[in-house]
Amino acid sequence: MTEINLDKSSVRDLNVELQGGSSGDKFSxxxxxxxxxxxxxxxxxxxxxINGHVGYYCxxxxxxxNIVINGNAGPGLAENMMSGEVRITxxxxxxxxxxxxxxxxxxxxxxxxxxxxxxxxVNIVVxxxxxxxxxxxxxxxxxxxxxxxxxxxxxxIYEAKIYVRGxxxxxxxxxxxxxxxxxxxxxxxxxxxxxxxNHGVEEFRxxxxxxxxxxxxxxxxxxx
Amino acid sequence: MSKDNPTLxxxxxxPRHVIxxxxxxxxxxxxxxxxxxxxxxxxxxxxxxxxxASTSRYPLEGYREKCTTEVxxxxxxxxxxxHLKTPITIAGMSxxxxxxxxxxxxxxxxTIAGTSTTTGDGGMTPEERGHSKTLVYQYLPSRYGMNxxxxxxxxxxxxxxxxxxxxxxxxxxxxQKISPxxxxxxxxxxxxxxxxxxxxxxWTGPDDLEIKIQELREITNWEKPxxxxxGATRVFYDVTLAVKAGxxxxxxxxxxxxxxxxxxxxxxxxxIPTLPAVRMxxxxxxxxxxxxxxxxxxxxxIRSGADVAKxxxxxxxxVSIGTAALIALGDQSPEFDDEYKAIGSAAGFWxxxxxGNDPAGITTQDPELAKRLDPILGGRRLANYINVLTLELQxxxxxxxxxxxxxxxxxxxxxxxxxxxxxxxxxxxxTDWIPGKGGI
Ligand SMILES: Cc1cc2nc3c(=O)[nH]c(=O)nc-3n(C[C@H](O)[C@H](O)[C@H](O)COP(=O)(O)O)c2cc1C
Numbered sequence: 001m002t003e004i005n006l007d008k009s010s011v012r013d014l015n016v017e018l019q020g021g022s023s024g025d026k027f028s029x030x031x032x033x034x035x036x037x038x039x040x041x042x043x044x045x046x047x048x049x050i051n052g053h054v055g056y057y058c059x060x061x062x063x064x065x066n067i068v069i070n071g072n073a074g075p076g077l078a079e080n081m082m083s084g085e086v087r088i089t090x091x092x093x094x095x096x097x098x099x100x101x102x103x104x105x106x107x108x109x110x111x112x113x114x115x116x117x118x119x120x121x122v123n124i125v126v127x128x129x130x131x132x133x134x135x136x137x138x139x140x141x142x143x144x145x146x147x148x149x150x151x152x153x154x155x156x157i158y159e160a161k162i163y164v165r166g167x168x169x170x171x172x173x174x175x176x177x178x179x180x181x182x183x184x185x186x187x188x189x190x191x192x193x194x195x196x197x198n199h200g201v202e203e204f205r206x207x208x209x210x211x212x213x214x215x216x217x218x219x220x221x222x223x224x
Numbered sequence: 225m226s227k228d229n230p231t232l233x234x235x236x237x238x239p240r241h242v243i244x245x246x247x248x249x250x251x252x253x254x255x256x257x258x259x260x261x262x263x264x265x266x267x268x269x270x271x272x273x274x275x276x277a278s279t280s281r282y283p284l285e286g287y288r289e290k291c292t293t294e295v296x297x298x299x300x301x302x303x304x305x306x307h308l309k310t311p312i313t314i315a316g317m318s319x320x321x322x323x324x325x326x327x328x329x330x331x332x333x334x335t336i337a338g339t340s341t342t343t344g345d346g347g348m349t350p351e352e353r354g355h356s357k358t359l360v361y362q363y364l365p366s367r368y369g370m371n372x373x374x375x376x377x378x379x380x381x382x383x384x385x386x387x388x389x390x391x392x393x394x395x396x397x398x399x400q401k402i403s404p405x406x407x408x409x410x411x412x413x414x415x416x417x418x419x420x421x422x423x424x425x426x427w428t429g430p431d432d433l434e435i436k437i438q439e440l441r442e443i444t445n446w447e448k449p450x451x452x453x454x455g456a457t458r459v460f461y462d463v464t465l466a467v468k469a470g471x472x473x474x475x476x477x478x479x480x481x482x483x484x485x486x487x488x489x490x491x492x493x494x495x496i497p498t499l500p501a502v503r504m505x506x507x508x509x510x511x512x513x514x515x516x517x518x519x520x521x522x523x524x525x526i527r528s529g530a531d532v533a534k535x536x537x538x539x540x541x542x543v544s545i546g547t548a549a550l551i552a553l554g555d556q557s558p559e560f561d562d563e564y565k566a567i568g569s570a571a572g573f574w575x576x577x578x579x580g581n582d583p584a585g586i587t588t589q590d591p592e593l594a595k596r597l598d599p600i601l602g603g604r605r606l607a608n609y610i611n612v613l614t615l616e617l618q619x620x621x622x623x624x625x626x627x628x629x630x631x632x633x634x635x636x637x638x639x640x641x642x643x644x645x646x647x648x649x650x651x652x653x654x655t656d657w658i659p660g661k662g663g664i
Binding site for chain 1: 254366367370371372375398399410411412413415416417419421425426427432435436438439442443444445446
């Protein structure tokens with residue numbers, strides 16, 4: 001286990017060290033005090049444990065790495081993640097996993113507005129609740145919410161899937177509740193297991209695209 | 225007034241094209257979406273002229289005395305700045321809006337001419353990376369196809385905040401251009417209209433931009449120059465904020481800049497022309513003592529070496545071309561006039577880049593049409609064109625006695641109209657009057 005103390009090392013030093021790690025290497029990062037761009041652009045299956053709160057874009061564009069944050073995160077946690085796993089024990093601010101293409105993001109606490117905005121294949125599991133406009137223009141992947149969802153969930157959603165256990169304050173344009181078929185139950189079960197969330201799949205409802213906005217239609221203009 | 229019948233007087237308020245648009249709107253119920261840039265008459269670089277050297281200054285001998293054109297972009301923070309042979313670069317145009325062959329042609333042409341090309345919405349194609357010696361990777365709000373591997377393969381990164389044709393607007397790629405490959409690269413179903421967001425999904429405002437730039441640098445080892453591209457509106461403030469946020473290079477795109485698909489009302493009515501935009505950007509840089517430290521690239525309606533020379537004389541470090549590069553490849557060619565006519569247009573007027581049925585095979589994803597453009601020939605034509613612009617630029621610089629094109633200065637020019645004098649901040653010809661600046 002290599003320890004990196006951000007009291008002594010700069011963010012640049014930290015990222016150079018983590019980006020240079022080999023698969024299986026273990027790192028612990030301390031004294032983060034809300035610094036930005038921590039543990040970004042990793043490309044190998046290193047294990048990183050970050051103790052403390054982090055600022056913007058922690059774990060940005062992650063590939064392969066397994067990153068655990070014991071604290072809260074600022075905006076853009078795991079933005080554009082490609083693969084690997086990022087887990088946070090606290091809450092995440094806006095735009096968590098924005099545009100992310102793959103991998104798994106687990107937020108044990110709550111996530112603020114625009115969680116999963118324009119997501120492109122990532123799976124996101126939130127233990128608590130999420131804010132408004134989450135999964136806006138979400139393209140693919142799954143957003144699982146064990147608590148409640150805020151206003152305008154899944155507005156202008158494409159092919160992403162949303163599973164919510166609690167209440168949905170309102171659905172966004174073109175987002176509708178959909179039938180939970182066996183393949184959805186199996187997918188959700190797997191995600192709950194991977195993220196270590198202890199809920200039954202039957203407690204969730206599924207939401208997705210009505211696909212009415214896919215091609216411009218003048219008679220739909222009031223929906224925008 | 226009609227040529228044939230002098231008693232027929234055309235209304236200045238309702239000329240034929242305005243009437244046609246009302247009729248079209250009433251029939252279809254949807255606004256006009258098109259490509260190309262603004263078509264209205266606006267003040268341009270044509271309204272400026274150079275004062276060649278004479279008694280008080282001496283000119284340089286053409287072909288004999290050196291007039292260099294090299295430019296270095298991005299040496300503020302990046303470890304590996306961009307070195308170009310000519311200050312004429314190729315603007316970002318997406319694969320999706322353009323065919324793979326067109327992108328390859330741009331890469332080949334730019335590489336022969338010793339300049340850079342730029343990706344666009346939709347990501348980087350291997351053809352484009354392979355054929356472009358220097359490739360700038362656009363980081364756009366949609367993040368279609370955006371991934372850290374391509375980011376690391378790029379020679380520079382351009383964060384796009386806006387485009388001159390549509391400052392404040394997002395992108396649009398209509399269903400007819402969403403081929404299987406385009407759909408796969410963008411992670412969306414085939415055949416649906418694809419909208420690109422108008423603002424970035426994970427930040428708002430200049431303070432966030434600074435952190436975003438830090439993140440991109442951390443991911444690419446502080447090697448690559450970071451450009452910030454804005455559509456010309458509040459240019460002074462936008463350039464100031466981009467520099468404060470840490471940009472190495474600022475790209476300012478004027479309102480007449482081209483687009484692949486935008487509402488006509490947006491193209492014609494939002495943003496300011498390139499002419500005042502250059503001056504405002506340079507003033508912002510000078511005020512921060514950052515002129516020539518953060519480089520300025522200007523685009524929007526650059527067509528000739530004269531345009532390039534005037535942009536540089538106003539203080540730009542380089543220019544970018546979009547529409548003119550497509551024309552060099554074969555867009556608007558009379559060779560296809562019959563086909564343009566068959567789709568309701570004509571060579572020289574065609575602007576339906578969004579439609580996907582481009583007779584010249586450039587703005588299309590139809591494999592049969594795309595085959596019409598031979599990337600080797602296209603690349604050669606583009607290189608020829610860039611070389612001509614460079615020669616013209618040198619001709620004008622030598623005439624003003626400059627041994628490097630960057631030595632051109634506002635003092636070398638005067639304006640032919642009061643509007644251009646005010647916008648460019650150079651005196652009206654024959655006076656020392658710059659409107660807004662006092663004087664006699
Ligand atoms: C077909 C086409 C596609 C374009 N695609 C993009 C794009 O993806 N991203 C972008 O920032 N600008 C895009 N632009 C704008 C150009 O980068 C550039 O700003 C503009 O073309 C410059 O003006 P000019 O066409 O008068 O040279 C596009 C322009 C055209 C003509």
